[in-house]
Amino acid sequence: MSTVVPRKTKELDRVVVRFAGDSGDGMQLTGSRFTTVSSLLGNDTATLPDFPAEIRAPAGTLAGVSAFQVHISDHDILTPGDAPNVLVAMNPAALRANLGLMAPGGTIIVNVDAFDQRSLEKAGYQANPLSDGSLAAFTVYEVPMTSLTMQVGKEAGVKPRDAERSKNFFALGLVSWLYSRPVEPTLAWIAERFGGRPEVAEVNTRAFKAGYHFGETAELFESNYQVRPAPVEPGTYTNVTGNTALAWGLIAAARQAKLPLFLGSYPITPASDILHELSKQKHFGVRTLQAEDEIAGIGAAIGAAFGGALGVTTTSGPGMDLKAEAVGLAVNLELPLVVVDIQRAGPSTGMPTKTEQGDLLQALYGRHGEAPVPVVAAMTPSHCFDVAIEAARIAVTYRTPVILLSDGYLANGAEPWRLPAVEDLPTIEANFATQPNHERADGTAEFWPYLRDPVTLARPWAVPGTPGLEHRIGGLEKQAGSGNVSYDGENHERMVHERAAKLAAVAASIPPVAVDDPDGLGSAPVLVLGWGSTYGAIAAGVRRVRARGLKVAHAHLVHLNPFPSNLGEVLRAYPKVLVPEVNLGQLVKLVRAEFLVDAQPLTKVQGQPFRAREIEEAVLDTLGVAAGSATSEEQE
Amino acid sequence: MTDLAVPTTTRKDWASDQEVRWCPGCGDYSILAALQMLLPELGVRRENTVFVSGIGCAARFPYYMQTYGMHTIHGRAPAIATGLAVTRPDLDVWVVTGDGDALSIGGNHLIHALRRNVNITILLFNNQIYGLTKGQYSPTSEVGKVTKSTPFGSLDTPFNPISLALGAEATFVARTHDMDRKHMQETFRRAHEHRGAAFVEIYQNCNVFNDGAFERITGRDQRADMLIPLVHGQPIVFGAEGQYGVVMGEDGQLRIAPVAEVGVERVLVHDEHRDDPGLAFALSRLARGPFEPTPIGVFRDVERPEYGEAMTRQLLEAQERRGPGDLAALLASGGTWEVPGPAH
Incomplete structure (x- = not known):
């Protein structure tokens, strides 16, 4: 032809x-x-x-x-x-x-x-x-x-x-x-x-x-x-969906940490494609287990982590409900674990193929007891790759479960992705324990599984097969240092604080949140604060507002727990803060509670992502400007 | 893992420095002792041995072993052990569980670990009661059991753990009891030797909440007449003089009969390696409960590919076929295009 x-x-x-x-x-x-x-x-x-x-x-x-x-x-x-x-x-x-x-x-x-x-x-x-x-x-x-x-x-x-x-x-x-x-x-x-x-x-x-x-x-x-072709940054491009990018990010993370990758997962929409993709990549040494249920999926990942693998489980909302107890176990065990939640419209079975950001508060708080877990979220389909590596970095470095939030929109949506140079990917240090770390009263050496690193507060990761470091961990409260079972109230309080302090240590390792405000921090009268998959719609909506000659700032969170350490300062720099979310206002609740700022929600829960126009109109409304009819679609 | 000789150890080397906190007189003590005495004979290393448990009295077991150990959450030990065993085929992974842990909240994980034939050794301490939560009936308690949660008697038909394991495609299924150290050790040794999932039910006395549940069959004076030892290749006989035997009636039903009456040639010869689990299942149904003559020993021991090994083989085959993973090639595998730099 x-x-x-x-x-x-x-x-x-x-x-x-x-x-x-x-x-x-x-x-x-x-x-x-x-x-x-x-x-x-x-x-x-x-x-x-x-x-x-x-x-x-x-x-x-x-x-x-x-x-x-x-x-x-x-x-x-x-x-x-x-x-x-x-x-x-x-x-x-x-x-x-x-x-x-x-x-x-x-x-x-x-x-x-x-x-x-x-x-x-x-x-x-x-x-x-x-x-x-x-x-x-x-x-x-x-x-x-x-x-x-x-x-x-x-x-x-x-x-x-x-x-x-x-x-x-x-x-x-x-x-x-x-x-x-x-x-x-x-x-x-x-x-x-x-x-x-x-x-x-x-x-x-x-x-x-x-x-x-x-x-x-x-x-x-x-x-x-x-x-015509778009003038984009020079490089090699591919088209990638969020779930594929996430699967590849997990493979990359395991490679950068020099750990074998293990996925325990139970099929669920819209997360199953990650299981499918990883199941194909056996030549990378990736082991995948289609478990008998959601709990077994995370359980097997915890078992693999004890043995020195990068343990991962992938699921969506209903599966997160089922995994909650095991996430709490991983908090107590202080083992690296990546829990991927591809959010969908809830509650219950909800609308399995439709997107939502409804699991944020569950990710932060959905466990009994004081059980802090770092939470990260992907902004775009290709960003799922980077976030998978970041989740693994936090998990391995700080010996903690990490929840990675994506959603149905990112999972199945695709975008062109400029391929990263694999040699430039960040390295992740597993630092397995090899030696006893404590001296008994009689001068002999022993291994204490809960003796923490002074900077990261991570406990040592001693894997079976290492002679002399035999130890027992479990869901019962542990004596600080020795790791023996302890029911002592003061020790419990100390351990609760130590687990919380570990989150603060994570905060020291994450970059400050960047603010897109062309005239400098605090110049615009309103800041739009987003997280996760609203990135595209917010950025496009902000462009439309600016095309009208108006000022607006945009900040987007990847780290939801802990927050970047400059977030309070950023929020206080703006008289008005608008927080669009595909839920009833979860991040807005967190920032109001944490920073005492009068942030306002913009919510949508129709199983569909925001449109740029909806963001634009909300910003104009916040600015007190009539929307009129002329928008700048071409700026999108 | 290594060519170096396994160092000689004693029972003491396998005991941790933690004080054992089961109730005085609990059957768990004798199981712990049997295993701690057996392990030095198995030619294994402490650092390559892991005990994984769920929740319940039995689940405290790992804390008392000077090995690697994980005391996890209720019912999930087989799943957690599966992840460990398939990623670390060099380890000996033991699962210690109880009748509530394994058969109630964790029933799903148990049957799937068995059918997958993961290389783990499962010790199920069956005392037919919930001990840690102080005396509710369990999935192995007899119908009519009066407990705190069943003041008018329980209505639930109990599980027969051996039947359940056989139905779940288990490749190694055995029963022993806490009153016979030698029999326990022999059974544990066989279970440990088995490649794949090994399931051992241990009749264990809870002297606080269900004292004497197995007394009628495991009591020193009762054993000869009430326990039917299964020995591979031998006629299934019991009684002080071996005077009773297990025979199959013309209706296909297994029955107990005096050997003198039916003739020894009619007594079933035990075959652990029989591919069809039907006869082993029939043997598991011989007693309706621990008040009738009950078979103990190895019901079934057959070979089937071990799960972790099969998984590793798939990885090796993929690497042979495609070469080791190349991340840059993976990222480009969906097709790429070049955007050239600005013209000079």
């Missing part, structure tokens, strides 16, 4: 495309292929997969709609975009479920073959939206995707039923033409991915080409579009 010379090619600086169809329509695959090709072209990209918890809800229903949104741009972007410019709807339910996201003037491409009476009814339409005038505000293209795909399937000699499944490739081909994406990478990918099933590869290839040619030749489209 030659490169197409379109009738007219318009330049765009950014576009947001949303692919929507039935769960079985392959929308996630279509969206991620479009993303990859755009990344290869040098666009900046950000994605938002949005799918139901049911693997296959009844076909054609609203419950079964699966969508994938991608934002591609010629400049640095921070979010998957607010309103899609283009919606590809494979059936009436997909149209109905996603129409509300579209801004007037947007483009809608529908698979017109799917708009029969029965499908319209299943989607709850009384009348056909394609003919009743309800889509008048949009540019609608009706494309017979199913029948055209069946046609190429017939030519390839494939059964109609099988051919019909390739209609997502038709859609991909069409949108690839519309945005001037090169076809070769996708054709090569189809050949590789379906190489084992030549007839599937053949019909997918034909459907993809048919879609592309349809765009090129049909008189439907006035022009196609070009989104």
Whole structure:
């Protein structure tokens, strides 16, 4: 296929495309292929997969709609975009479920073959939206995707039923033409991915080409579009999802600590992909155990840590509930452990595939007794890599469990990532104990498992197999130093304080929180303080506010426990502090309690991340400025 | 781990400096002594030995051993020991547990450790009562048991730990009791030799909350008639003169019969290595409780790939196939593109 010379090619600086169809329509695959090709072209990209918890809800229903949104741009972007410019709807339910996201003037491409009476009814339409005038505000293209795909399937000699499944490739081909994406990478990918099933590869290839040619030749489209490469920092880039980056970060952390990596995990949405990824990497010496339950997952990780491994467990909210007792055990044992919580909408089973930041207070306080645990959170999909290393650094250096918070949005979202140089990754020192560290009254040497390092307050990590350092640890309170069981009240108070002081020691090792305030700390009238996955939306919202000539500052926390030591100073430098969170206001509670500042919450709990516009409006509101209509979308 | 000869040790070397705090007269003392006396004979090193326990009276065991040890949380010892054993195949990992710990709160972990055949040795101290929480009925207490939490008698059908272990695909299953040090040591030795998960039920007397629970079968004067020693390759007979034997009826049911009546050739010959656990299961059902003649010894000892070894083999095979892990290559494995530097 030659490169197409379109009738007219318009330049765009950014576009947001949303692919929507039935769960079985392959929308996630279509969206991620479009993303990859755009990344290869040098666009900046950000994605938002949005799918139901049911693997296959009844076909054609609203419950079964699966969508994938991608934002591609010629400049640095921070979010998957607010309103899609283009919606590809494979059936009436997909149209109905996603129409509300579209801004007037947007483009809608529908698979017109799917708009029969029965499908319209299943989607709850009384009348056909394609003919009743309800889509008048949009540019609608009706494309017979199913029948055209069946046609190429017939030519390839494939059964109609099988051919019909390739209609997502038709859609991909069409949108690839519309945005001037090169076809070769996708054709090569189809050949590789379906190489084992030549007839599937053949019909997918034909459907993809048919879609592309349809765009090129049909008189439907006035022009196609070009989104030029984004001027980004030079380097080698890949596209990575949060869960993959997190898995790779754990492998990197184990390498930097020279420890074998052990993962104990029980499958749970949206964390399972970390288990899947690590299970593939056995040649790195990674041991993965799919445990019988959540408790066994963390239990096995604790056992591995006792033996000198980097012990990790991965889960989501319901699993965190179950692991709470074992996290408390690890606090008492003072062994390194990384607990990864990919947050999802709760309580209880909640909305498993939808994102939320509802587990922050649980991470900090969800255990009985005084059981402090360091907590870190990832800001973007690729940042999950760095945070995994940071969590392991704290865990190993300070001999403590560390909770790493990510969420469904980061887990499945992807972004281009400039690959780090592996030789520049930080090193982590395990410093196993090899010698006795205490002298008995009679002058002989012995090993005391709870004799702390004066700086880090970490206890020695003596692994089985080391002669002379045999010792017992456990959940019962330990005598300071000797580690013998102790029920002494004063000793208990001392140990409670020592465990708390260890968190303060961690604080000394973390960088101060950076403030994005162009005119210097305290210059803007309002500070937006965020944590975790709200980073993109806040940064984009802040840009929009600044594009109006207004001042606003942004600080974003990676370390939630302990806080960076300059946080109080930063908060007090601003008359107003706004804290956006995808929960009912958890960080805001912490900073108000800790620093006595009048920080105000901005909350959203719809299973969806914030949009830049929502942040912008809240900041304007805080500033007492009317939002008006003119926003600076191009600044996003 | 090393070629150096294992240093000679005595019982004293295996005892920690911690004062043993079980109730005077508790059966746990004799189990502790049996093991501390046995370990010097096993040719193992203290530094390579780890005791892992959960919660309960028995769970204090690790504190009394001069080895590595972890006293963890209720029921989770098999899971914690699994993580340790699969990452450190060079270690001897023992799990010490009780009937509440292993069969109630930790039932799930027990059965999964057994079916995976993780290389751990599980010692289940069964006293048919909750001791540490002061006298509630346990999952092995008999129906009708009157305790603080069952003043009108318990309604729960008890577990038979041997049947449970066999049903969970255990490769080594044995029973012993706290009144016979020699039998305990022989059973522990066999369990320790086994590659994979070894499960040993120990009838243990709680003299405070359930005194004499096993007296009718383990009492010195009762043993000959009430305990049925299982010896591999030998007819299953008991009684002072070996006058009783275990036979299979035409209905497939195991029964006890006088050998003189049925003839020794009809007495079952014990086969620990039988692949099918059916007969071992039938033997585990011979007594309805510790008031009828009860088999002791090794019910089952078969070979199956050990979990940690199998896991290590997968890692080695992956390394042979793909070479050792290369982090830079991994990060680039999803496809990359170059963004060139500014033109000069």
